Amino acid sequence: MTDEAKPIRVALLGCGTVGTEVARLLTEQADELTARIGRPVELAGIAVRRNNKPRPGVPAELLTTDAEGLVGSDVDLVVEVIGGIEPTRTLLLSALNAGKSVVTANKALLAEHGGELFTAADASGADLYFEAAVAGAIPLLRPLRESLAGDRINRVIGIVNGTTNYILSSMSATGAGYSEALEEASRLGYAEADPTADVDGFDAAAKAAILASLAFHTRVTASQVHREGIAQVSASDIASATQINRVVKLLCICERVTDEDGSESVAVRVHPAMIPKSHPLASVGGAFNAVFVEADAAGQLMFYGQGAGGAPTASAVLGDLVAVARNMVLGGLGPRESAYADLPARTMGQTPTRYHVSLDVADVAGVLAQVATIFAEHDVSIAAVRQQGRAEDASLVIVTHGAPDAALRSTVDKVAGLAAVREVVSVMRVEGDD
Numbered sequence: 001m002t003d004e005a006k007p008i009r010v011a012l013l014g015c016g017t018v019g020t021e022v023a024r025l026l027t028e029q030a031d032e033l034t035a036r037i038g039r040p041v042e043l044a045g046i047a048v049r050r051n052n053k054p055r056p057g058v059p060a061e062l063l064t065t066d067a068e069g070l071v072g073s074d075v076d077l078v079v080e081v082i083g084g085i086e087p088t089r090t091l092l093l094s095a096l097n098a099g100k101s102v103v104t105a106n107k108a109l110l111a112e113h114g115g116e117l118f119t120a121a122d123a124s125g126a127d128l129y130f131e132a133a134v135a136g137a138i139p140l141l142r143p144l145r146e147s148l149a150g151d152r153i154n155r156v157i158g159i160v161n162g163t164t165n166y167i168l169s170s171m172s173a174t175g176a177g178y179s180e181a182l183e184e185a186s187r188l189g190y191a192e193a194d195p196t197a198d199v200d201g202f203d204a205a206a207k208a209a210i211l212a213s214l215a216f217h218t219r220v221t222a223s224q225v226h227r228e229g230i231a232q233v234s235a236s237d238i239a240s241a242t243q244i245n246r247v248v249k250l251l252c253i254c255e256r257v258t259d260e261d262g263s264e265s266v267a268v269r270v271h272p273a274m275i276p277k278s279h280p281l282a283s284v285g286g287a288f289n290a291v292f293v294e295a296d297a298a299g300q301l302m303f304y305g306q307g308a309g310g311a312p313t314a315s316a317v318l319g320d321l322v323a324v325a326r327n328m329v330l331g332g333l334g335p336r337e338s339a340y341a342d343l344p345a346r347t348m349g350q351t352p353t354r355y356h357v358s359l360d361v362a363d364v365a366g367v368l369a370q371v372a373t374i375f376a377e378h379d380v381s382i383a384a385v386r387q388q389g390r391a392e393d394a395s396l397v398i399v400t401h402g403a404p405d406a407a408l409r410s411t412v413d414k415v416a417g418l419a420a421v422r423e424v425v426s427v428m429r430v431e432g433d434d
């Protein structure tokens with residue numbers, strides 16, 4: 001058989017929602033993929049945990065429960081859509097150590113063990129592609145790794161979790177509380193049976209680590225990402241945001257921070273924040289994802305689309321598969337890990353943020369002065385103050401300028417202890433200019 005006719009043999013690990021779509025597209029588009037790659041691609045086997053149910057559209061003879069055996073067989077590349085850390089890490093390391101290129105959608109694994117996988121890929125001269133790990137179908141990692149490789153990225157800010165975006169959008173639209181909105185999202189299939197990874201921000205934090213690593217040429221792991229989920233977001237927070245013409249979103253924010261002495265660090269965080277209704281991310285509704293990138297020469301770029309789901313995620317997997325297969329045909333390798341900058345990670349306490357604070361106060365003379373004094377004592381500058389109502393119903397809304405997050409936290413704690421402050425109605429970070 002000539003080299004051009006020899007098929008590239010693919011091992012598929014996992015046959016859930018995404019794996020089924022990968023298998024379907026690989027089979028249905030075989031001729032087109034052959035034309036694009038220059039050699040046929042053959043699905044050599046599909047590893048599943050249990051082979052005990054019919055899988056419509058998936059050739060039954062390809063299914064195996066021996067993932068290790070499949071990876072060790074005469075396959076050329078391994079596509080992984082199982083998820084989780086083990087046994088996936090071991091399987092992928094064994095593929096890479098044997099010089100077999102890997103395409104993976106596994107954000108948790110990359111965010112914790114990416115360095116180990118890249119090192120193995122470099123040592124054996126294999127490729128490691130992972131477009132589907134962040135924001136599903138949206139071409140985002142390739143632009144960061146390749147298209148913007150000649151530019152300097154300063155900030156990546158986005159909505160990278162569809163479940164939480166759906167819940168927050170529904171809270172905004174209906175005025176519902178968090179539990180009610182989560183229940184609805186579960187009933188409609190937008191939230192998993194166990195929504196912890198999404199609502200507590202683990203999923204977004206893993207994606208943030210991957211984005212920051214690529215954007216700033218620095219290894220960032222999920223444990224270095226400050227993470228807050230949406231379980232504490234209340235209907236009062238949403239209402240407070242509406243009053244100042246903002247909406248609440250769970251944001252993933254990766255920033256390059258430069259100190260006065262010119263030293264640089266990276267600040268990576270996931271937390272809910274109020275953004276202006278006029279911000280492009282504010283109109284991203286339901287389960288969609290969008291990511292905003294700011295670079296020196298390119299300026300502002302926005303990437304938008306479906307961040308989850310079988311077919312959209314399979315689209316990103318297939319794109320990687322074609323790229324890796326082309327590299328094999330042409331005899332080259334894709335981009336390697338770029339971690340030369342090795343910037344230190346900044347703690348959340350040191351990271352500059354801005355706060356919105358809504359207080360229920362006694363409408364007595366001097367309360368505003370007491371509150372303002374505490375802000376001044378903590379070196380937190382106030383950008384805007386608004387007082388509404390009188391007597392029993394008085395409320396004070398304060399939006400700050402940027403200050404270290406720890407200073408803002410202490411300020412709010414101290415203000416909450418004032419006798420004239422009846423209740424802290426809402427405290428939330430704000431992002432974006434008014």
Ligand code: HSE
Pocket residue numbers: 160161162163164198203307308309
């Ligand atoms: N569960 C994720 C989301 C998709 O809700 O966006 C996979 O990362």
